[in-house]
Amino acid sequence: MLQLLTNAPDEEPIVSVANGHNxxxxxxxxALNIIPRMEDLRRFGINPSQALKAMRLNPDYRAKMxxxxxxxxxxxxxxxxxxxxxxxxxxxxxxxxxxxxxxxxKVVIYNEKALLSQLKQYGLYKVADRFRDxxxxxxxILDTLRTPKDGFMGEVEGx
Numbered sequence: 001m002l003q004l005l006t007n008a009p010d011e012e013p014i015v016s017v018a019n020g021h022n023x024x025x026x027x028x029x030x031a032l033n034i035i036p037r038m039e040d041l042r043r044f045g046i047n048p049s050q051a052l053k054a055m056r057l058n059p060d061y062r063a064k065m066x067x068x069x070x071x072x073x074x075x076x077x078x079x080x081x082x083x084x085x086x087x088x089x090x091x092x093x094x095x096x097x098x099x100x101x102x103x104x105x106k107v108v109i110y111n112e113k114a115l116l117s118q119l120k121q122y123g124l125y126k127v128a129d130r131f132r133d134x135x136x137x138x139x140x141i142l143d144t145l146r147t148p149k150d151g152f153m154g155e156v157e158g159x
Contacts, residue, residue, distance in 0.1 A: 004028055005028055012028050013028075015027055102119060103124055106122045108122075
């Protein structure tokens with residue numbers, strides 16, 4: 001901290017910060033690394049929409065910056081980038097379909113809400129050999145939502 005104070009330019013603002021219990025401490029603003037959130041900007045007298053506008057790079061300026069960086073690093077470090085127009089043989093394209101084949105060769109259009117009932121009605125399209133004869137299918141679920149699991153687990157067990 002002492003080094004930050006001694007190396008700070010003379011025009012660097014100094015602010016006093018109090019935590020409510022002790023004497024305030026004086027800090028060089030640059031040492032605090034203040035990052036105001038968008039909802040706090042008005043408290044600092046900053047118009048949030050103007051701040052957002054100032055933080056967005058103009059697309060032309062951004063492209064110019066990227067070109068300059070690429071020029072600096074491309075010769076010694078980077079080769080030419082891949083591009084699907086210039087190098088189409090390097091990219092695969094395949095038609096996308098939301099169709100799902102279920103038991104009996106029946107094809108249904110994927111519908112998140114109807115899929116379980118369709119699997120119950122038609123069964124699985126094909127069961128791998130290692131899951132035949134009642135061998136269990138082990139499923140790992142990473143629950144990142146705060147939703148009750150009871151109903152979901154009941155549906156899974158019903159399969």
